[in-house]
Amino acid sequence: MHVGRHADKPAASAKRLAVRREALRHYELKPGQAVIPMEKLKDGRWYLGTGRNSDLGRWDAEARCFWVISFANFSDPARYPKSSIRIVRLKQEDYFTSSGGTFKPLELVPCRH
Numbered sequence: 001m002h003v004g005r006h007a008d009k010p011a012a013s014a015k016r017l018a019v020r021r022e023a024l025r026h027y028e029l030k031p032g033q034a035v036i037p038m039e040k041l042k043d044g045r046w047y048l049g050t051g052r053n054s055d056l057g058r059w060d061a062e063a064r065c066f067w068v069i070s071f072a073n074f075s076d077p078a079r080y081p082k083s084s085i086r087i088v089r090l091k092q093e094d095y096f097t098s099s100g101g102t103f104k105p106l107e108l109v110p111c112r113h
Helices: 010-027
Strands: 045-052 057-061 065-074 085-096 104-108
Touching: none
Parallel strands: none
Antiparallel strands: 045 057, 045 104, 057 065, 065 085
């Protein structure tokens, strides 16, 4: 016995298409926004942008990637209905290009020295 729809059914294809559209919408630029070119990024500086895991990333010129902080809540059946467990992770996201990557830097975060 199967529960739910099979992946080859028309409704599953429509759902898959809707999920893809929503993911792409997240990465679309708003009018007037421009991605900062990789060669203009400053090592060790924080950038606001759009990414898969966070909208704030720190550029690592040596590794040629952004480091972002990701939060995730996981339910613990032993503690239900009490609070869930929060996991905080440091994740790596590549600079966005047409061939890959997920972080689009849009604005340098000003630093106070």
